[in-house]
Amino acid sequence: MQNATANQRENGAAGGLWLLQVISGALLIAVLGLHMFAHHFVVEGGLRNYQDVLAYVASPLIVAVELVFLIVVTLHAILGLRAILFDLGLSAKAEKTVNIVLTVIGVGAAGYGIFLALALHALAR
Amino acid sequence: MQDVQSTQDTVRPKRPLLAWFDVRSRKLGSWAFALNRLTGLGLVLYLFLHLVILSLLLRGEAGWDAFIKLARSPLFLLMDAVLIFGIIYHGLNGIRVGMVGLGYGVRAQRGLFWTLMVIGAALLVASIWLVFTI
Numbered sequence: 001m002q003n004a005t006a007n008q009r010e011n012g013a014a015g016g017l018w019l020l021q022v023i024s025g026a027l028l029i030a031v032l033g034l035h036m037f038a039h040h041f042v043v044e045g046g047l048r049n050y051q052d053v054l055a056y057v058a059s060p061l062i063v064a065v066e067l068v069f070l071i072v073v074t075l076h077a078i079l080g081l082r083a084i085l086f087d088l089g090l091s092a093k094a095e096k097t098v099n100i101v102l103t104v105i106g107v108g109a110a111g112y113g114i115f116l117a118l119a120l121h122a123l124a125r
Numbered sequence: 126m127q128d129v130q131s132t133q134d135t136v137r138p139k140r141p142l143l144a145w146f147d148v149r150s151r152k153l154g155s156w157a158f159a160l161n162r163l164t165g166l167g168l169v170l171y172l173f174l175h176l177v178i179l180s181l182l183l184r185g186e187a188g189w190d191a192f193i194k195l196a197r198s199p200l201f202l203l204m205d206a207v208l209i210f211g212i213i214y215h216g217l218n219g220i221r222v223g224m225v226g227l228g229y230g231v232r233a234q235r236g237l238f239w240t241l242m243v244i245g246a247a248l249l250v251a252s253i254w255l256v257f258t259i
Contacts, residue, residue, distance in 0.1 A: 022223040029216050036212075041255050046205075047193050050186040077169045084162060113176055120182055 017079055024076040031069045058124035063117050070113040078106035157238060161218050164211040171208060202256055209252045217241040 040046045048056060057063055085098050181188045195201060221237050224230050230237050 018226065022219075022226065025216075025219045025223060029220070032212065032216070036252075041252075041259065044259060045193070045197060046256060046259055047196055049193060050182070050189040053182060053189070073172060077165075077172050080165045081169060084166070109173065109176060116176070116179055116183070 017082070021076060021079045021083070024072050024079070027072050028069075028076055031065070031072060034065070035069055054120065054124040057117070057120045060121070063121045066117055067114060070117070071110055074106050074110040074113070078102050153235065153238070157218055157221075161215060161222065164215040167208075167211050168215060171211075205256050206253045209256070210249055213245045213248050213252070217245045 039048070043052075057066075082098065082102050085102075086095060090098065178192065181192050218238070218241065221230075221234060221241055224237070225234050
């Protein structure tokens with residue numbers, strides 16, 4: 001009975017993370033599409049030069065949109081990696097380690113990205 | 126067309142990673158699943174690489190503008206085309222996986238897949254044209 005409850009809880013958690021993966025994926029389609037157009041498809045040569053990048057990130061609204069993009073894409077990536085690794089049939093202990101390592105990587109990557117965006121915004125002002 | 130949602134399966138293949146590359150008795154859903162994961166892994170790698178590349182901006186104008194020159198070389202543009210393929214495929218197939226997983230269009234998913242792939246092919250051609258012409 002206890003095992004059944006634990007399984008239900010695990011399935012519920014997996015289902016919740018799967019739903020989060022779907023929601024973040026749907027958000028990404030919109031935000032990544034916007035990113036591709038704003039950063040590449042409407043820019044001559046596909047990439048802004050240094051001065052143009054600074055002028056672009058001077059806007060707090062642009063920085064806010066980029067931060068949302070960064071957080072959503074990192075979450076989606078980490079959840080995807082987790083699903084792939086868990087499909088390898090890991091032991092409970094290994095799954096716990098994977099959860100911790102991926103959380104550290106995800107928080108680290110998002111944290112570094114936030115630092116980068118804010119540093120560039122400060123440079124631009 | 127059946128999607129392989131192995132995280133929720135009670136029975137796992139004995140060698141799940143190698144199963145992606147096993148071409149025997151492959152059905153469309155298995156190919157779609159394997160390609161979804163391979164493009165996903167590629168995009169994760171690109172995400173981290175992208176953060177490293179953006180760090181060049183902190184080194185000032187010389188570092189970034191030198192990278193831009195390199196990024197406009199034909200080899201880089203070709204890699205951009207591969208990247209865009211990965212984004213478009215993963216995104217559009219993801220729409221199908223999400224819809225089917227939530228119970229929408231389960232019976233029509235083969236048609237849904239091919240419809241999305243036709244849209245994807247058009248987007249890919251337009252994007253590659255943009256990459257090589259802007």
